[in-house]
Amino acid sequence: MAEKSTKSENVAKLAPRPVVTRLSLYLRQLEILQTAGETCVSSNKIAKILQLSDAQVRKDLAFFGQFGHPGIGYKIDDLQASIRKALGTDKLWPLAIVGFGNLGRALMRYREFDRHGFHIAAVFDSDPRKIGSSANDLEIHPLARLGEICKKQGISIAALTVPAEVAQDVAIEITNSGIRGILNFAPIVLRVPEAVSVVSVDLSVQLEQLVYKVSHGVGNQPGR
Amino acid sequence: MAEKSTKSENVAKLAPRPVVTRLSLYLRQLEILQTAGETCVSSNKIAKILQLSDAQVRKDLAFFGQFGHPGIGYKIDDLQASIRKALGTDKLWPLAIVGFGNLGRALMRYREFDRHGFHIAAVFDSDPRKIGSSANDLEIHPLARLGEICKKQGISIAALTVPAEVAQDVAIEITNSGIRGILNFAPIVLRVPEAVSVVSVDLSVQLEQLVYKVSHGVGNQPGR
Numbered sequence: 001m002a003e004k005s006t007k008s009e010n011v012a013k014l015a016p017r018p019v020v021t022r023l024s025l026y027l028r029q030l031e032i033l034q035t036a037g038e039t040c041v042s043s044n045k046i047a048k049i050l051q052l053s054d055a056q057v058r059k060d061l062a063f064f065g066q067f068g069h070p071g072i073g074y075k076i077d078d079l080q081a082s083i084r085k086a087l088g089t090d091k092l093w094p095l096a097i098v099g100f101g102n103l104g105r106a107l108m109r110y111r112e113f114d115r116h117g118f119h120i121a122a123v124f125d126s127d128p129r130k131i132g133s134s135a136n137d138l139e140i141h142p143l144a145r146l147g148e149i150c151k152k153q154g155i156s157i158a159a160l161t162v163p164a165e166v167a168q169d170v171a172i173e174i175t176n177s178g179i180r181g182i183l184n185f186a187p188i189v190l191r192v193p194e195a196v197s198v199v200s201v202d203l204s205v206q207l208e209q210l211v212y213k214v215s216h217g218v219g220n221q222p223g224r
Numbered sequence: 225m226a227e228k229s230t231k232s233e234n235v236a237k238l239a240p241r242p243v244v245t246r247l248s249l250y251l252r253q254l255e256i257l258q259t260a261g262e263t264c265v266s267s268n269k270i271a272k273i274l275q276l277s278d279a280q281v282r283k284d285l286a287f288f289g290q291f292g293h294p295g296i297g298y299k300i301d302d303l304q305a306s307i308r309k310a311l312g313t314d315k316l317w318p319l320a321i322v323g324f325g326n327l328g329r330a331l332m333r334y335r336e337f338d339r340h341g342f343h344i345a346a347v348f349d350s351d352p353r354k355i356g357s358s359a360n361d362l363e364i365h366p367l368a369r370l371g372e373i374c375k376k377q378g379i380s381i382a383a384l385t386v387p388a389e390v391a392q393d394v395a396i397e398i399t400n401s402g403i404r405g406i407l408n409f410a411p412i413v414l415r416v417p418e419a420v421s422v423v424s425v426d427l428s429v430q431l432e433q434l435v436y437k438v439s440h441g442v443g444n445q446p447g448r
Contacts, residue, residue, distance in 0.1 A: 018242055020436050024429040032413070087432050088439030095431070102330035107427070109326065111388075112411040116428040117435075157434060164335075181438035183431055187336040189256070197437035199430050203331070204340040205248040206423050207319070207407055208311050210381060211341075212244050213421035214405035215312030 019060050020087070025050055026060070027083050027116075030076050042073035089117035094155045098174060099162035100125040100140050103185055107159055108136050121153050126162075143170065147177035157181040164188055243284050244311070249274055250284070251307050251340075254300050266297035313341035318379045322398060323386035324349040324364055327409055331383055332360050345377050350386075367394065371401035381405040388412055 015023075029049055033041055043057040050057075058068070061079070064086040068074045084090040095118050097104045107113075108120055123140050125131060131142045141149055149155070158179045162170050167186030174182060175196045184190050184200040192198055213219070239247075253273055257265055267281040274281075282292070285303070288310040292298045308314040319342050321328045331337075332344055347364050349355060355366045365373055373379070382403045386394050391410030398406060399420045408414050408424040416422060437443070 014440055014442065017433075020433055021429065024426070024432045027432075028413070028426070028429075086436075088435045089432055093431075093435055102326045102333065106326035106330055110411075110427060112426075112428045113431065116432065118428065118431050157431070157438060181434045183427075183434050187334075189252070194443045195441075197434060197442055199434040199437065201425070201427070201430055202248070202252070202336075203334060203407075203425070204336045204342070205245065205252075206425055207317075207337065207342050207381070208248045208251075208313055208340065209241075209244055210405045210407050210421060210423040211312045211317055212310075213423065214381060216238055217419075218238065218421055219418045 015063055015086070019063060022050075022052070022060050023064070023083050023087055026057075027080060027087075030080050030083075031115075034076050034080075039076055040073050041076055041079070043068055045073070084117065091117070093118050093157055094121035094153055095119060096121065096146070096150055096155045096158040096179070097123045098125075098143070098146070098158050098160050098170060100127075100130050100135065101161060101163070103161040104159075105135070107161065108138075121155055122149050124149075126166075143173060146173060146179075150177050150179060155179070157183070159183040159185065160190075161185050239287055239310075243287060246274075246276070246284050247288070247307050247311055250281075251304060251311075254304050254307075255339075258300050258304070263300055264297050265300055265303070267292055269297070308341065315341070317342050317381055318345035318377055319343060320345065320370070320374055320379045320382040320403070321347045322349075322367070322370070322382050322384050322394060324351075324354050324359065325385060325387070327385040328383075329359065331385065332362075345379055346373050348373075350390075367397060370397060370403075374401050374403060379403070381407070383407040383409065384414075385409050 026046060029046055030041065043061065044054045047054040047057045064082055066074065066079055066082045081090065095113065097107055097120055100123055104123065113120060120138070123135060123138050124143050124146055125140050126143045130140050133140055156179060158174050160167060160171060160174065160182050164186045167188055168190060171182060171190045171192055175192050180195070181197040182190065182192065184198050187202055187204065190198050250270060253270060254265065267285065268278045271278045271281045288306055290298065290303055290306050305314065319337065321331055321344055324347055328347065337344060344362070347359060347362050348367050348370055349364050350367045354364050357364055380403060382398050384391060384395060384398065384406050388410045391412055392414060395406060395414045395416055399416050404419070405421040406414065406416065408422055411426055411428065414422050
């Protein structure tokens with residue numbers, strides 16, 4: 001990696017992306033165990049459920065300062081709190097939905113967001129027929145009010161669910177409005193200012209991963 | 225990794241999951257370059273666009289037998305064909321949509337599937353008010369006909385877009401019908417037979433990844 005040393009150092013402090021992805025998986029699993037009435041869990045148990053190695057789980061959790069207690073394992077409460085803190089979801093993140101089509105509608109009904117530290121706080125669209133109407137008690141606002149409303153409501157992340165043709169233009173409007181992170185559903189590589197984070201949900205990529213598994217007979221190995 | 229040797233051997237032949245994910249990203253990037261009129265590309269150029277290291281890109285592609293030509297780089301046509309073959313998308317995959325709610329509707333309008341080797345071939349729902357009606361020239365069939373229709377149409381993968389409460393039960397119906405891969409949109413860990421592959425699209429996980437990037441000031445680094 002021939003990068004400027006300042007950048008390398010900055011990146012070095014961050015967990016590698018696969019570790020961050022696994023943190024989310026650990027969190028989901030801990031929620032399931034907690035719902036089942038468990039209070040403690042061993043790295044070995046987590047590893048078995050997620051089909052990872054015990055060593056991998058311990059290493060990932062140690063990255064965030066969590067070390068199991070001998071003979072007890074991890075306290076589920078503590079571990080959840082620690083992972084949420086590492087991810088940044090120990091506080092509630094208000095979220096804007098930009099684009100109230102089928103996908104925007106589906107997201108608004110996606111109850112999991114609320115359970116995981118996210119709260120849909122505002123909805124935007126450019127269609128005059130939709131603007132002013134309501135969905136889930138939220139008024140649909142015109143795109144032009146994005147900056148004003150996000151600032152007022154402290155919204156710093158947005159799901160971009162507009163058609164692909166307009167996604168780049170709307171992404172620029174979004175970043176101009178002060179949003180710092182975009183969950184992008186449009187199947188394009190968004191060009192945004194460097195300070196803005198983008199995570200793209202590319203469903204073709206997910207299907208390609210599925211087809212790879214099906215073609216290679218991987219079967220149901222969640223760790224892969 | 226203490227696994228049975230047969231399993232280890234089987235897994236060893238497979239590319240590591242992050243490599244497979246990057247293959248999809250390379251493919252998208254090659255499509256963009258091709259649309260722009262390019263015929264050849266260097267690993268260095270791909271690396272720069274996706275913010276990976278040159279060595280990483282060359283290593284990933286060498287895993288699938290692709291080695292650049294000195295002074296020319298990779299021929300985009302060849303590289304695309306080679307990646308599609310590695311992924312299994314060098315043939316067309318008919319796909320079933322199971323659950324015709326907002327998300328199912330959004331998927332049916334997702335034109336990217338057709339561009340990447342996927343074709344929505346059948347739609348299923350359990351709601352008698354939806355069954356028999358049409359969407360995008362496809363009749364909505366009852367769940368009970370899943371096995372029959374998927375067999376007749378050679379469908380082996382399905383997108384599961386039903387509500388979370390019924391997702392596990394419907395997943396079992398899906399696997400009983402001969403489907404070998406499920407793209408799961410329900411926010412639960414599906415329990416399916418070992419031979420069935422599952423890729424879960426967990427939007428909370430994606431948002432957590434976004435919030436991690438926003439919280440840590442990662443900004444727009446697509447390679448992470």
